[in-house]
Amino acid sequence: MMSEMNLEDGKNWSFLTCIAYSYIAFTGLTHGDLKEEELQVILSCLKEWSPAATDDEIMEACTIAHSWFIEDMEENAVSTNVTALAHKLNVDEFEGNERTKKSFLDDLVRISIADSNFEDNEKALIMVFADVFGLSEYHV
Numbered sequence: 001m002m003s004e005m006n007l008e009d010g011k012n013w014s015f016l017t018c019i020a021y022s023y024i025a026f027t028g029l030t031h032g033d034l035k036e037e038e039l040q041v042i043l044s045c046l047k048e049w050s051p052a053a054t055d056d057e058i059m060e061a062c063t064i065a066h067s068w069f070i071e072d073m074e075e076n077a078v079s080t081n082v083t084a085l086a087h088k089l090n091v092d093e094f095e096g097n098e099r100t101k102k103s104f105l106d107d108l109v110r111i112s113i114a115d116s117n118f119e120d121n122e123k124a125l126i127m128v129f130a131d132v133f134g135l136s137e138y139h140v
Contacts, residue, residue, distance in 0.1 A: 011068060015093055016050050016057070018085050019104075020065035022129075025082045026108055028069055030122045037114040045107040086132040094133070101133040109140060 011017075023042045027034050039062075046058045053061075072078045094100045105126055112122040123140045130138040 012064075013085075013088070014061075016046065016053065016061040017065050017068075018089060018093070019049055020046060020061040021068055022082060022085050022089070022104075023107070023111055024062065024065050024069050025072075025078050026122075026125060027111060028073070029078060029082070030112070030119065030125055031115075034066070035115050038111050041107075041111050041114040045110065048107075083128070083132065086129050090133050098135070101135055102138065105130055105133070105135065105138055105140075 020042070023045065024034060027038050027042075031038075042062065043058055046061065047053070047055075050058070069078060072081055089104065090101065094104070108122075108126045108129065109118075112118050112126070118140075126140050127136075127138070130136060
């Protein structure tokens with residue numbers, strides 16, 4: 001739940017930074033690094049979520065989210081924040097829209113296969129999001 005996150009830390013958890021953080025943390029937690037292929041898919045996915053955003057705004061959201069991810073890695077807070085963000089997205093942003101939730105999960109699959117590998121830990125983390133979204137029947 002969002003109460004698990006430190007929202008008093010000065011971070012602006014806008015929709016775009018929530019999505020960017022979720023995608024970057026997903027790649028970081030499953031691979032330990034962010035590959036160029038994955039970054040390109042992340043940028044494309046973010047543009048689809050926010051078509052009015054400029055490329056600079058998309059890149060800025062990624063840069064901010066990546067710096068937060070690095071900070072959170074040092075504090076061992078990434079897993080907690082990813083789960084909290086999944087709850088935030090589910091309640092505040094996706095508002096029960098099953099199609100929107102599935103689109104987000106499909107994005108995670110796209111990011112996963114960007115490097116031509118789809119590993120079990122990626123599938124497991126996608127299912128964590130699916131469970132939070134109430135979509136435990138989602139197939140990866």
